[in-house]
Amino acid sequence: MQIETFFKDDMIxxxxxxxxxxxxxxxxxxxxxxxTETEEIKVDQLEELDCFGIIQGLFPKTPHTHSFRATTVTVxxxxxxxxxxxxxxxxxxxxxxxxxxxxxxx
Numbered sequence: 019m020q021i022e023t024f025f026k027d028d029m030i031x032x033x034x035x036x037x038x039x040x041x042x043x044x045x046x047x048x049x050x051x052x053x054t055e056t057e058e059i060k061v062d063q064l065e066e067l068d069c070f071g072i073i074q075g076l077f078p079k080t081p082h083t084h085s086f087r088a089t090t091v092t093v094x095x096x097x098x099x100x101x102x103x104x105x106x107x108x109x110x111x112x113x114x115x116x117x118x119x120x121x122x123x124x
Contacts (some may be wrong), residue, residue: 020096021062031071033085038099043068046092051085062064063089075099078087 021044024030031037033053043064050062050070061084064070074080075097106113 019042020098022094024092024094028087028088028092029090030086030092030094031082033082035082036074036079037071037082038075038078038080040071041069041086042065042095042097043070044095046088046093048094049089050055051087052083053085058085073102074096091114093120 029049030041031039033051036102043066045066048064048068048070049060050064052061053058064086070084071082072087074082076099078099106116
């Protein structure tokens, strides 16, 4: 896990990015944006204790379907798949549980 700080209007990640990262909002707010060829549509705003990138952080090479931009000074905790994935081989029941729950949500 890492702690990352973003300032107002910083792009955290963009629609189409592949970074295998889950983001947890520790402090601040984040706009969720859907980009078309001609416009930027705000579809949600995330705040403290929200998270995003769960699918991207669990399933390799999955692109983000939205862009995320800090709307205030924002502190995020990030978890990259490569940093913890190898641990799942030692906890097969946990691996099955995590992916089973994600499949049910998606």
